[in-house]
Amino acid sequence: MSRNFYHQMVGFCIQVLAVLFACAAGTENRDVSNTFRAWNTGDQPLPEQLAFVYKEMENLKHEQTLMKQKQESISQALPHCSQTPVDTDMEMNLTSLQSGSSQLLYTLAQYGDEGSGEEDSDESSDPCYHYTVLDQSWRATNYSTKNVACDRRVLWKGWYRLFYRGKSIQMPELCVKKDMCGTHAPLWLVGGHPRIRDGVVTRKVCGNWKNKCCMFKSPPIQVKACRGNYYVYKFVKPGACHLAYCADINTLVCGKCKRSESCISRDKITWMCKKNKIRVKANVHFFASYPAHISGKVNKIVYRKVYVNQGGAFNSRTGTFIAPVSGVYQFFFSTQTGGSGVTDLWLVVNGYWVAVSHSNIQGPNSVGNLSTYMTTLRKGAMVYVTHNHGRSWANASSNTIIFGGSLLMVRKI
Template identity: 55%
Template structure:
């Protein structure tokens, strides 16, 4: 297109230059005016040709990519333009497919004239539509005489995820109460960005078989990039927002009890929380709940000053007493103890500290009755 514009621009320059010289050499005022009018007409014609060339090139480009007008690119994500160009260069079928919008293929359609996809010359990849709306093949057995044929073809396997790339799936045809009476030639399937699928259809093994378009999956074309189309019965579909998974969650907490504890305290409620990254520690209950599966390390401490008195604090994990912080004072003095414990926890595991016996003391600044922990490594 740029070369054509340059050529036309040069031609226009030559025409104007020659006419300008001729007009300059004309003695008569009338002839000079007539020459200038001729130059103006030639200029308009040249500009019209340039515009026509631009429109033709643009039209050719649109015709070559008209398959993208059905939402192959999510307009909400500008970062997709680069990957889109890369995909086109690599021949990604998500951007190079044929639209297959035939209402008779719908799973709720019955016609007197029975179609046969064996007579179709399948070539390349196809995307299913129903009245201009994106749709996909059924993953369940379709009743006989639906989809405009005798034996409807359905996908005998789940649709792939995007990370699976291009996969091969078997295709079955329902006939005489046998959902897979006809085991047709396998096809290739790929999931594309934008919650739609493309299929590389092949000729079925026999006639009066046709590929189906599941009318129940119309909702799938409305799912956003952060949603997936899910169904429990493969009939009723809905858009479900994908859960955001933390790649490297930061889980740390440190709390203290600024007071005295005596005797049996089933669960210490550490009211002074200094660090609570990830908000997995509950100030009101004194319980830490593991937000992800992984390896955790905990520490807890006590301080006592009563002669001949034993003080025990236990770390409790999912109801099991797993580690103790023990002190025993034999003479008038004060003794403290800090214990640590490392373990593997599943998501939802609960951890707390119990005061089993003795007497512990602390104040607002001593930090002698403490409880803390961190996630060391997440297990995916």
């Protein structure tokens, strides 16, 4: 074939690809004009043009195959939800939905909107992002019907999240009356739901019958708390019929909680959104010295030489430490006796003398004494050291008259 024929074929293929990409751009709202700008000039070598054509044709075939697979999976999942026949004894399985249900039964991958935490380091394997939506109104704790469901007939696989008419809901943590939740013995969660930091936990499940909340002890299930005030469950087949997993209608309010709130309940009946406590992570440490002699009574030692003042709570001009947050603190202070007799230093907290560094020597000897004190302080508490009696010795490099402390734990008082 002639070289002109090759160029004609390449030009034709490029036009076809341009049409296909234009259609794709109309669907996905993307601009492909830049993609073909370089090929409209006709100054590219023939081998490079052919290689580009073959590569783009393979990409289009791959995308077409993926779209076909997605369409087939959707067409297979949704219609089957309403085609499963109900058994003659009126036992419903997972896919026989009552009226009012939104008929949602599919695997959902969550991305972004529920939030991800530091605990969820691998979204590809985290059930909080990969679960099956279970939205069946007959599972609600306020639903009673003559038709009874049996979850033992369901082929449970993987993790599930409960919904009620499109709104997030969770399992009850209290005994549910019999003949509710579309079954005879409703299954409820024993031991309560976990916290996010608990990860995946195993919980017992009980079914109420004949006034016994745990007449039926179903096999345990796994539960995980997810950011966004919802839970995922790894359901298994109950031990008998007619038992079915319940959805607590009282927990619908939890789906309205903000990211900064938690859904709580004291009686496990009335639920409410409550703002999360802000954990203060304070880093407070200080260490200072007095680089000279002290004699007699000094109401407040002004430690002028400050080595560490993390958090800035120690004031070197006044010698006073002011607690920046409420919590547990530990302090230390010391003296070096500069002559015979008694020398006393006291730690003062909010005007109260609480701990002493005491020494009593005879003759020209010198003795050092270090004292420590641990206490709980409110924010704004004032701490300093007073020289009550005697003589203390120090110089610019000795660090024998010192005062320091640290915040050990933030604590609400």
